[in-house]
Amino acid sequence: MSQHSNSEGGRFKSFSSFYPYYKSEHQKRGTRILHFIGTSIFFLFLISALWNANLWHVLYGAISAYFFAWLGHFFVEKNKPATFRYPLWSLMGDFKLYFQILTGKEGFGR
Numbered sequence: 001m002s003q004h005s006n007s008e009g010g011r012f013k014s015f016s017s018f019y020p021y022y023k024s025e026h027q028k029r030g031t032r033i034l035h036f037i038g039t040s041i042f043f044l045f046l047i048s049a050l051w052n053a054n055l056w057h058v059l060y061g062a063i064s065a066y067f068f069a070w071l072g073h074f075f076v077e078k079n080k081p082a083t084f085r086y087p088l089w090s091l092m093g094d095f096k097l098y099f100q101i102l103t104g105k106e107g108f109g110r
Contacts, residue, residue: 015089022093025082029109031072032101036108038068039098069094 012018026032045061048054066083073081082090100106 012086012089015092018086018089019093019096022082022090023097025073025077025079026097027109028072028077030076032097032108034068034072034076035094036098036101038065039094041065041068065094 012021026035042061042065045057045064049057049061069083070081073079082093097106101108
């Protein structure tokens with residue numbers, strides 16, 4: 001069983017049990033800033049996709065978001081992105097942390 005899980009086989013059973021792990025993988029200020037920038041760009045591309053009726057903008061936004069997030073993981077946090085093992089919950093974690101930072105419930109960290 002993985003040290004970061006609460007289930008058999010090293011997998012999380014719920015998003016609520018996954019989120020503390022997600023936050024532990026996003027502790028450094030630079031990582032959170034890069035995630036915030038990437039997610040902001042994603043939302044701008046999403047608005048552009050809706051405004052211009054161009055679904056390619058959603059893809060551009062996702063590529064931009066992952067680019068900034070992975071920069072944070074590989075060069076700042078120096079860990080493996082949770083996306084590789086938990087793609088959906090990682091995306092949910094990114095959006096949750098983004099809106100918590102945006103509303104002041106979380107900070108950019110140390």
